Amino acid sequence: MILRYGDRGQDVRTLQAHLNRAGAGVAVTGEYDDATEAAVRSVQQRFGLVVDGDAGPKTLSALAGEQTSHLLRQGALREAADRIGVPLAAMQAVNAVESNGAGFLSNGRPTLLFERHVMYERLLMPRPGESRDTRQATVDELVRQYPNIVNPVRGGYVGGTAEHQRLALACQLDGNAGIESASWGLFQIMGYHWQRLGYPNPQAFANAMADSEGHQLDAFVRFIESDTALLKALKGCKWADFARRYNGPAYARNLYDVKLKRSFERFSAAVTHP
Known part of the structure; x- marks a missing residue:
């Protein structure tokens, strides 16, 4: 759960009490007001x-x-913004809207979502000395045995730590394909992008995603740098274009572009009126 300006209730009271134990000195009103937001910013800083x-x-x-x-550190966001030449507020907006909120689960493992239809596609790729028909038959048998791990139809999601169990089973079938078939970290980067992003192999990509949210941000920056049109959209703050390229054709249904625009305006205003 994330508490924001304007929220009210017992959770806000609890937050205000925690802030006061950290020396904030805010009134415990149960209202997420200007003073509470300022105290949260101070703690974050x-x-x-x-x-x-x-x-x-x-x-x-x-x-x-x-x-x-x-x-993830504020300094890392600033460095990332400077690296690709965009306003800090733009990078903050993308982090707020496009990231899934947390790069790690409560057990310390990186967040991920395993995609069984991608696993199916990766396993269908030709193997040396193996005919297409033989490969298809092999994969069809895996679909029969492990329909929640290998399947031409997307789905089977269980969420949270259980996604790592699905990944572990996939990696028993094929280690590289397993890693490539999951989206990883804050920015949900698919593992099959590892080579495009400059990692030496899939395992190196997975290791980086498991190390820190800073490395997850680095993977996202590499992804942006590798797509000229995506980078241009972000530099120009063309949110509909950016959201379409990053999220796919369903971006408008989820209002990604609207959320990005509003977040950018909010963070830009915070720089002008801290």
Whole structure:
């Protein structure tokens, strides 16, 4: 759960109490007001987290004194924005809207979503000395035995830590194809992009995704850098074009472009009026 400006209730009261234990001195009203947002920003800045004024699991972890070194840093977002030549507010907007909120699960493993239809496609790729018919028969048998891992139809998602169980079984069938068939980390980068992004092999990509949200951000930046049209859209803050290229044709249904535009305006305003 993420608490934001304008929210009300007991969760906000609890947040305000945590902020006060960290020395904020805000009134415990149960209303996420200007003072509460400012206190959250101060805490995020103190711990080097992304400064957005929203109180999510990362901010609460910092307030609880938990380890946060593997989490995304504000400085990393700034460096990424400078690297590809876009406003910091644009990078903050993409992180707020396009990332899935957390790059790691509660057990410390990277977030991922295993795609069984991609596994099916990767396994169908020709093998040396094997005919197309033989390969098809082999994959068809795997579909019969493991329909939730290998399947021409997308689906079978179970979410959370259970996705790692699906990945583990897929990797027993084919290690590289398993890694390539999952979307990884904050920005849900598909593993089959590893070569395009400059990683030496799929395992190196997976290791980077498991290391930190900073490395997950680096993979996203590499992805943007490798797509001239996507980079141009981001530099121009052409949100509909960016969302269409990054999310696919269903972007409008999920209002990704609208959310990106609003987030960009919000972060731009925060720079002007901190």
